[in-house]
Amino acid sequence: MFFASAAATAGTDDGWPRQAVAAAVDDATARYALPGIAVGVVVDGEVRHVELRGETVAGSGEAITADTLFKVASNTKAMTAALLARQVDAGVLAWDDPVVKHLPGFRMHEDWVTREMQVRDLLIHNSGLGPGAGDLMLWPEPNAFSRDEVIAGLAHLKPRWSFRSRYAYDNTLYIVAGEVAAAAGGAPYDVLLRREVFEPLGMQGCRVGEWRVDGAGPVAAPHVRRGDAWEPRAEGEVVADMPMSAAGGVRCTLDDMLRWVRAWLDPDTAGGDGARWLSAAQRDEAWTAHMPMPLSARMRAWNRSHFHAYGYGWRLSDVDGTWKVAHTGTLSGMYSAVSLLPELDTGFVILVNGDAGDARTVLEQSLSKIFTACPGAACPRADGLVAHYASLLAAERSAAVAAQDAPDGDAAHSERAPAAAGALSGRLGRYRDPWFGEATVCEADGGVRFESLKSPRLAGPVLRAGERLLVDFDTLGPDADAWLEFATATVGGPATLAMAKVDPEADFSYDYEDLAFVRVGDCP
Structure with a gap:
């Protein structure tokens, strides 16, 4: 094993703050009741602590x-x-190579972006796409999307901003980078x-x-x-x-x-x-x-x-x-x-x-402070770091909840009841999005269910909350709940379906807002 020597785990004081690290890990593990955690520290080229x-x-x-x-x-x-x-380093590619030099079939939504996208651009989150765009083809796991389908889906993801104009985290372009x-x-x-x-x-x-x-x-x-x-x-x-x-x-x-x-x-x-x-x-x-x-x-x-x-x-x-x-x-x-x-x-x-997430944020912050500022007057005592930052984070969370938009908040916390199939006449059926594929909104089990064809964990009952509809996914937590908004694009045209996060602070990988479903047929 890489760090089997006694020096890696010894508790002796050699001028390095090993006791502070141990205390921070203990405090975070206890405070957040973690199932399991592994932490290691490298100093001067050696593993000093595990x-x-x-x-x-x-x-x-x-x-x-x-x-x-x-x-x-x-x-x-x-x-x-x-x-x-x-x-x-080996000379087989360059950072400023156009992506299409290596992947001729690569396409973004706009042709000029396709032409200008360089290898370096795949890594720095400057595509102009919204945060997490296309992530529903990746998560939740498992699903049936292939790597080729994920890359092909990029052509259908509409940008929110101009290419290279701002930062917005994405995963899909790293898949392109791998290819x-x-x-x-x-x-x-x-x-x-x-x-x-x-x-x-x-x-x-x-x-x-x-x-x-x-x-x-x-x-x-x-x-x-x-x-x-x-x-x-x-x-x-x-x-x-x-x-x-x-x-x-x-x-x-x-x-x-x-x-x-x-x-x-x-x-x-x-x-x-x-x-x-x-x-x-x-x-x-x-x-x-x-x-x-x-x-x-x-x-x-x-x-x-x-x-x-x-x-x-x-x-x-x-x-x-x-x-x-x-x-x-x-x-x-x-x-x-x-x-x-x-x-x-x-x-x-x-x-x-x-x-x-909170445990990681607090522990990472505490360990950083041990090396950059603690102990000293610039920050709290090393043995109270986890409690200090946990308190600050909790206050930040409370302020964010209090600031949430009231109308959505009221609807999100309304009493929920199963949606009636009769009340969705003309809206039940099969829907298709150009990058995510097909989903159904159909009568089932005395109510209505939403089910994705290629992402089986994105399935659950449709509920009514106040005047709005949402889907409560069977195997995902409440942070994954999604609003459903039905409309008709043109008079006599097919019904459309848009989705959005019920919790505005939910992980951006639930990129429902990028979906543009159009009704393509009746329920099976």
Whole structure:
């Protein structure tokens, strides 16, 4: 195992704040009752600290270890960027290559964007599409969309802004980036990622593409909250090669992710054969501020930040005057964070196998402060960091709820009742969207159900809340609920169906607002 030496886990005081890190992990685990968590810290090229808590599956008794596989979700993006950077180093592509040079069939909604889109643009969230555009072809898992269908769907996604005019996070263009790498490298994305990233860095536990669970060692199950309990989400014996691999499909152990951190902090010594893993030019390119990002009030208040930008698969900012390179990952009951402080030659990894967004935010912030500002007068005592930031975050959440638009809020909290099929005369039927495909709104079980043809978990009863209709999906949490708005485009024309988030703060990957359903036939 990578950090098997006693120095990695010893509790002795060598001038490094290991007790503060342990206390922060303990506090976050207890406060948010996490099912399992793995945390590791690299300082000066060495793994200095590892903290492991909880179980791979709640109630199973199988403890989280440094060799337990977690979904790293969008921390995959930096791996995809690294693969492309290795190809640039090798001369098989260039950052300013037009995408159509490698993928002639690639299309965006506007022809001029298709022509001008460069490889670099695929990585920096400047497409002009809305946040999470097309994500319903990726999540919730599992679904029946293919990688080719996801890429073809881009031609039907209408931009909200002009190309390269502003930042808006997307996943679908990272899938295109993976296919560019495959075309340039002459092999599938998963094969190239293993060959160019995992193998040189010794990240042998990482999995991408199709793989078997029984040959992978311990695997952390994703968990969702059901009341006061964590409910594990069962997975099959074979994990499929899903379309979103290049955007968020990698799983790694803590051991692997600490190797990943070391590789970025010191590429000169990262390669297993003694060769430099990535050129200085390409690391600099990945860590260049290519696209400005909004600087939030939280960043100003918590970190005294002055800038925020996106590189190639990394978010760039400053914390108390210290440069920070970081990213997070969120996917189906798992959360991750990778944070690097290059000027301090320090980095840390957080892996959680539960829906734990607040826990990740608070713990990542606390660990950052331990290295950049604490202990000292500029921030609270190290042993109270988690409580301090949890309190600030809770106040922020309360203020956001109070500020929600009243009309939607009233309808969303109205008593809900099953919609009557008779009241939807002329609206029941089969509907089709050009990128998402077909869905039905049909009578079933004495009421009405919405069901997607290719995304089976997007199915549930249609309910009436006040004067509005919504769908309450069977296997998703309340944050996924969607308003249904029926209309008729033209007199005598077919009915249309628009959708929107009931919770305006819900994850942007529920990109219902990009759907434009048109009725194409009667119910089966």
